[in-house]
Amino acid sequence: MAHLSADTSAATPGKKGFLGIGFTGWIIISMIAGILVGWLAPDFAPNLKPFANIFLRMIKSLIVPLLFSTLVVGIAGHGDDMKKVGKLALRSIIYFEVVTTLALAIGLIAVNVVKPGVGLSISAAADSEEFKALAAKTPTFGSVLEHTVPQSFFEAAAQNEVLQIVFFAIIFAVALAKVEGPSKKFMLDWLQSLSDIMFKFVGIVMTYAPIGIGAAIGVTVGKSGLDVMINLAKLVGTLYVSLIIFVVVVLLPIAMLAKLDLKRFWALVKEPWLIAFTTASSEAAFPQAMQAMEKFGVPRRIVSFVLPTGYSFNLDGSTLYLAIASVFVAQAAGIDMPIGTQLLMMLTLMLTSKGVAAVPRASLVILSGALAQFGLPLEGIAIILGVDAIMDMARTSVNLLGNCLATAVMARWEGVLETPKDGADVVVPA
Template sequence: MAHQSSSASPAATSKGFLGIGFSAWIVISMIVGILIGWLAPDFAPNLKPFANIFLRMIKSLIVPLLFSTLVVGIAGHGDDMKKVGKLALRSIIYFEVVTTAALAIGLIAVNFVKPGLGLSIAPAAGSTEEFKALAAKTPTFASVLEHTVPQSFFEAAAQNEVLQIVFFAIIFAVALSRVEGPSKKIMLDGLQALSEVMFKFVGIVMTYAPIGIGAAIGVTVGKSGLGVLLSLGKLVATLYVSLIVFVLLVLVPVALMARIPIMRFWRTVKEPWLIAFSTASSEAAFPQAMQAMEKFGVPRRIVSFVLPTGYSFNLDGSTLYLAIASVFVAQAAGIDMPIGTQLLMMLTLMLTSKGVAAVPRASLVILSGALAQFNLPLEGIALILGVDAIMDMARTSVNLLGNCLATAVMARWEGELNIPAEEAVVHA
């Protein structure tokens, strides 16, 4: 029977090039990227291919890594659909509670700070039609449910549809667990071997990460410019402070209640968090996050289920951002929104944001749909776009942090979190 391995990437375990650790190289690359974007904004767009190479390499390994680890984690350890269903139910309840808290904090913050006051919304030529098209793509509960089930595994794999891969892998694993004889062993051994190879693949890709990360942040700063922060700095500051408050008032207490050693957890997830922040891509941090949570003591079967599912249903940073951005547009347009209407909008966002990973330009699609539904000017999105890349970095990194914590909490609730006894007591 296949065994569980928690291979760590070379980048995560060695001192790295010139004796400098991987995290330090990421920070150095971010600083270099910011300087290039700031001092040479015309040159910065030339760095985009280097950023895209990194993201493309990451995307190329997600499906084989996720499929192999999830199937081995379930079929290789005798799990049945009942056990998977129990984990799924607990995860969905947890996701719903935490994302609701994120919406509440965002709503309170935007009403307290009022970052939209004093700004005016000027329609951009042709922008309204574009945003109307985005609004039309807003997913419904039925479409999200239908989208979860792939009509072709290969189509889902080609498009990196993570939720569809999870669904297919679970059914495949349950079917495999019911197979007897050598066929089961051959399949498990093959997938176990694929899993081990893909973790080594991650290690190779991560050696390029500082270059890709520096290029990504250089392009972002070069495109947005630091000057744009002056005009919309209040909005950006509201989001960043709100996300910090969310971490302190929601994620930290959750970690304490679940008896997660906070400092050890932070040391473990620091590298994938930096990758998510600097690239503004959850996908870029996914393989490193999987390895980090296994290293933390979460069984592979839980990591490979909860983490990718959270990418669709537990986007804490994105839901908080949507709460702030939607009310910000109303404030900038001079439209008075009663608290009852705001609460109704939050309920709408709570439901529609669950499909956020199923569509391109996800947050803008959900935001456009909410604005259209509540008769708010879609031109407000054009105002936000100037600083959206900078806000995307923050919300994506909090998404990653929240999902890593969710895997640890689920492992604790399942009684399978393997933390050494001397580290189990939290001294934050």
């Protein structure tokens, strides 16, 4: 179990793909085609939605078996020292909290400097009841803790509840590590075989990715239109620039402090990053991200623990977005919020956003709850909805980038990061 192959040739399309164009090239072509279709034929664009949904459904179908098998093998295969798991969990949580706090700070500073909401006026929306319903769904700290524990593994698997699957897999792996004899060997061999098969499954699904991605972005542009983005360009621009600043000021120094090979890191992460950006779905990029980090030299036991956990606790892009969007609504409503109130709102967002992965329309739910709690008009969400899909692409891709970096940093912190040459096997320390 000490040597896990990092061969991703079956899962990552080769550099010389169809018509001599590589995988990244086809994604870019599909993006351009989708934008053109959405812009020039907005009435036709909704017909592309089934093609986008097929891609997302295929991705969702493989997440649970891939995640469960790799995480259990990663922990139980090295179960001689369970302290490693606890130490990794503690370090990961500390890292997640520090980085997401910095994301909130950058978002808060940006929205107060640029003031994208000033000059806009909020009028009562006819469907404001919908926003009140969203606010009512906001999770509490207790509900997030309770939701982490599955009452049924099969129910959690059917709903793709990643955090619940991680919780169950960790306990299952610890129990398996305590078993001796043929039962343990059989289960580990079976799960390792399942993991190997699922990585090949990813390769098959990824051949369809450009079609699904092109369809997804075509639907987004056709629905939102370019005019809406122009009208709220200041808000969208504030988010995009803030995310770039976050990457340069926070993520880049962290990568440099960890002494990561930045060129190699980006070369491996750019494809899952593009998938996350174009589909606005972290799940769509999850399998590719796992393979990229394993190829980068991160042991599978760390990849399969840190990456999915980060999807719930390390949403850098989403937390930065929430900081900007919440104060934006106050500005658009002409409400003067003292800095003390803003900081209290940021603390609330930091806590409630930890349940973001478990809630449909997650960011809007968290935002609605924060607005309701601080007496801000829920109708402000009606303004944001016009460009939310465009902003979702940016925040989701930064979530993905931040979690990939967290995975590599944890491996470095644990002293187990290897950086083999392309095509070489990754040696995973026991």
